Amino acid sequence: MKPSKFIFTGMLCSLAFALSALGADSYKVDPVHSSVIFSVKHSGVTEFYGAFKDISGTVTFDAADAAKSAVELTVPVESIDTRSEKRDQHLKSPDFFNAKQFPAITFKSSKIEGTGDTFKISGDLTIHGVTKPITADFKRGPDGKGGQGKTVGGGEARFTIKRSDYDMKFMLGPLGDEVNIILSLEGAKQ
Amino acid sequence: MSLLQQILPAAIVAMAVAAGVCGFALFWGKERARGAIGPLALGIAYLVGHLMIAGWTSFPPADTTNWLPYFALAAAVLGAFFALLPITAWARVVIFLLVSTGALRLLLKPKFQYGWSLGEGWAWVACLGGAIVLLAIVLDALARRPATTVEMPVFLLIVSAGTSGALMLTGSMLLGQFAAALAAAVFGCHVFALRKVALGRGVVPVFSLVVSALLISGYFFAELPAASAVLLAFAPMPALIYVGRSNKLLALGIRAALVSVPVVLALVLAFRSSPALDY
Numbered sequence: 001m002k003p004s005k006f007i008f009t010g011m012l013c014s015l016a017f018a019l020s021a022l023g024a025d026s027y028k029v030d031p032v033h034s035s036v037i038f039s040v041k042h043s044g045v046t047e048f049y050g051a052f053k054d055i056s057g058t059v060t061f062d063a064a065d066a067a068k069s070a071v072e073l074t075v076p077v078e079s080i081d082t083r084s085e086k087r088d089q090h091l092k093s094p095d096f097f098n099a100k101q102f103p104a105i106t107f108k109s110s111k112i113e114g115t116g117d118t119f120k121i122s123g124d125l126t127i128h129g130v131t132k133p134i135t136a137d138f139k140r141g142p143d144g145k146g147g148q149g150k151t152v153g154g155g156e157a158r159f160t161i162k163r164s165d166y167d168m169k170f171m172l173g174p175l176g177d178e179v180n181i182i183l184s185l186e187g188a189k190q
Numbered sequence: 191m192s193l194l195q196q197i198l199p200a201a202i203v204a205m206a207v208a209a210g211v212c213g214f215a216l217f218w219g220k221e222r223a224r225g226a227i228g229p230l231a232l233g234i235a236y237l238v239g240h241l242m243i244a245g246w247t248s249f250p251p252a253d254t255t256n257w258l259p260y261f262a263l264a265a266a267v268l269g270a271f272f273a274l275l276p277i278t279a280w281a282r283v284v285i286f287l288l289v290s291t292g293a294l295r296l297l298l299k300p301k302f303q304y305g306w307s308l309g310e311g312w313a314w315v316a317c318l319g320g321a322i323v324l325l326a327i328v329l330d331a332l333a334r335r336p337a338t339t340v341e342m343p344v345f346l347l348i349v350s351a352g353t354s355g356a357l358m359l360t361g362s363m364l365l366g367q368f369a370a371a372l373a374a375a376v377f378g379c380h381v382f383a384l385r386k387v388a389l390g391r392g393v394v395p396v397f398s399l400v401v402s403a404l405l406i407s408g409y410f411f412a413e414l415p416a417a418s419a420v421l422l423a424f425a426p427m428p429a430l431i432y433v434g435r436s437n438k439l440l441a442l443g444i445r446a447a448l449v450s451v452p453v454v455l456a457l458v459l460a461f462r463s464s465p466a467l468d469y
Binding site: 130 | 195245251252300411
């Protein structure tokens, strides 16, 4: 290849890369304004609620082409909070999350589709060392201004998993198998 | 109540499997071949009990405590070979040390991933492997004594039941249930021990590896105090003390009491550090 052609091709590639980067916005998840809430049926009576106090990760969002978007999240198991220290300790034990063996819950998207403010996010959810594919509906909120003047964006997903799919089978029956999860994310645009 | 509902079927089935496999020994003519039945009974019964409690998990298991049924099976095969083949004592020690080292590396994989440097990890594995071999040597010495037909199952039962209690007290019902499955398997073997079918030396690798793996899991992945784990691991040691031969029943009682002392101490320590799950 002639040097002039080589330079031209390089410039085109750089331009394409710059344009694609321009299309996608990257958000860093803000743990203070994001929530991970879960509920599970207790004694077959009613839903019991708990939360994880910490979450980190990034969301890359391309408004023009959702397929180019991506989500990566990490939730430390140590941050579990069910308003009872004893219960939190038990949930972190080998009976449930086994936090010393599996310190984090992770999610990595593999496919995102949708337009406007409603998206379907598919990806791999890893809990208790077991990775399973999940799909969740994600409703995006409008962008706003954060406390430091930065643009913030986010949205919410609600989905249900079975804890037995993640080899968490202790006390199945008295404690339900289905776990409802509400994931509310807010992040500052980078 | 729900805890009992979860553990009882597994314990009963483990007991029945152990008793059933041991039952073969009653109709087995050759003494050496009969020795292979004990480890297989204990190993298979534990495997069944564990799977009934934890359910079938993926292979290789993500949660390393689910390696335990595979350890039990491997140690059972090893114990059967030890019973069938004329292997020298040193060769047994070396082979068992290698198997224990491999098992510990698998069991402690998360510590290698998140907690330890490679050198630190292998130092732990070497020390713990040595401790497991030491427990096996103590149990082997007890198994070689003439009055062991009933003695061995009694000692193993005390230690496994104590391990179950200590693990449950320190916050892991699941690990405690696994130890209860081991105790049930030992008890199942015990039924035929009363009919003069000794568990034999072959059970030593199975029991040593499984009970040690439970205690190590309890210490590293739950809240079992180190002192409790050490006391339980070496609880059979005082049974080596010579207590005379005049009255066999009295001697058994004294030795059982000697084994119970560290077990009770371990339970007290576990109770004191108990997180109390009465929420």
